[in-house]
Amino acid sequence: MGSFRCLSVLVISAVVLLFNSPVAQCGCYKRIFSFGDSIIDNGNFVFAIGKGQSALKETPFGMTFFHHPTGRVSDGRVLIDFYSQALQLPLIPPGLPEKNTGQFPTGANFAVFASTALPGSYFKPYNFSLPTGWNLGGQIDWFKQIDYPLHDSFDLSGDKKKILGESLIVLGEIGGNEYNFWFGARRPREQAYKFIPDVVACIGGFAQELINLGAKTIMVPNNFPIGCVPAYLNGFGGPEEPRDEHQCLRWFNDFSSRHNDALRGEVNRLKAKNPGVKLIYADYFGAAMEFVKTPAKFGIGDPLVACCGGNNKYHTNDGCNRTTKLWGNPANFASWDGMHMTEKAYQVISDGVLKGPFADPQLLKTC
Numbered sequence: 001m002g003s004f005r006c007l008s009v010l011v012i013s014a015v016v017l018l019f020n021s022p023v024a025q026c027g028c029y030k031r032i033f034s035f036g037d038s039i040i041d042n043g044n045f046v047f048a049i050g051k052g053q054s055a056l057k058e059t060p061f062g063m064t065f066f067h068h069p070t071g072r073v074s075d076g077r078v079l080i081d082f083y084s085q086a087l088q089l090p091l092i093p094p095g096l097p098e099k100n101t102g103q104f105p106t107g108a109n110f111a112v113f114a115s116t117a118l119p120g121s122y123f124k125p126y127n128f129s130l131p132t133g134w135n136l137g138g139q140i141d142w143f144k145q146i147d148y149p150l151h152d153s154f155d156l157s158g159d160k161k162k163i164l165g166e167s168l169i170v171l172g173e174i175g176g177n178e179y180n181f182w183f184g185a186r187r188p189r190e191q192a193y194k195f196i197p198d199v200v201a202c203i204g205g206f207a208q209e210l211i212n213l214g215a216k217t218i219m220v221p222n223n224f225p226i227g228c229v230p231a232y233l234n235g236f237g238g239p240e241e242p243r244d245e246h247q248c249l250r251w252f253n254d255f256s257s258r259h260n261d262a263l264r265g266e267v268n269r270l271k272a273k274n275p276g277v278k279l280i281y282a283d284y285f286g287a288a289m290e291f292v293k294t295p296a297k298f299g300i301g302d303p304l305v306a307c308c309g310g311n312n313k314y315h316t317n318d319g320c321n322r323t324t325k326l327w328g329n330p331a332n333f334a335s336w337d338g339m340h341m342t343e344k345a346y347q348v349i350s351d352g353v354l355k356g357p358f359a360d361p362q363l364l365k366t367c
Helices: 044-048 079-086 120-126 136-145 156-165 176-184 189-212 230-236 250-273 284-293 343-355
Strands: 031-035 107-109 167-171 217-221 278-282
Touching (some): 031 079, 079 343, 136 189, 156 167, 167 189, 176 189, 176 230, 176 250, 189 217, 189 250, 250 284
Parallel strands (some): 031 107, 217 278
16 A cells, blocks of 8 residues: 555464353354444444443444444344354343453444444545544554463463464445545545545455464455435436436445445455465345346335435435434334444345355355
């Protein structure tokens, strides 16, 4: 990435001790370790803000499955939950609330709302400041700060590779927020093309670091079709904006595809460089387009409107909180709050990744 590089991804020897307790008795992988953003955050953000106010701490968030707010940016389960269940593991916990205990027998999730892949310093030459400081480097720092219980019987040189080799690493989806923040600030669209190589190189560099430490299975998901996201449709869907046959914004979906093509190329490069390592390219874009193209097949009404939000065309103008309107059963919607998805949508996407055809190779066939 030239002079701009992702914060170093260094996982110290103590990673071995993270999982020093009984592991799952069945399933393909003994644990899942994950990084990302709000798509899979399951409580790190609400823990990080402490007593700060957030709609995520209130209903209707969490109304499905959990029946109470959990810190997930959805009405229910998110993608990482479906992967855990399919692999016969307990729902993996957020890493921050229990990081001082070091007790994560089946893995930990360090994804946090509004995270980027690149650090904020990357954007200084563009006179642009990210609204959040969370990024992959920060998530790795949290991981390194865990007080792992030490046992003298551990052979750090051998057990580290063994433990990582038994784990599934879910690396994202990450990198979408760089674009979301840039576009949301109404900065020049074409400029964002210059970010793609560096975002992708950051993700690839992190994957390679984990491989060097012994990881044998890493799943790298791509970006969603942002041109079909209600918040984008409301913010950029003027009468002159070209749309596709599904009424999604053509330019933004083409941009996501450009990012995804570069990411697939990076995953293929890593595969060639690391024979024997299972690198899974997860096509979240393709999986999400399934319920855009044929929503009725999944019991979804209009896939381009939010379930929780205001009175505009896409139900996005008031956000989602305890005072905004629910427009129906979340199971009949793909979008939850105009930017994030419902449990139903995440279930559809996870099925496509676990069983195919939206992962190369299918996740359940990597065992």
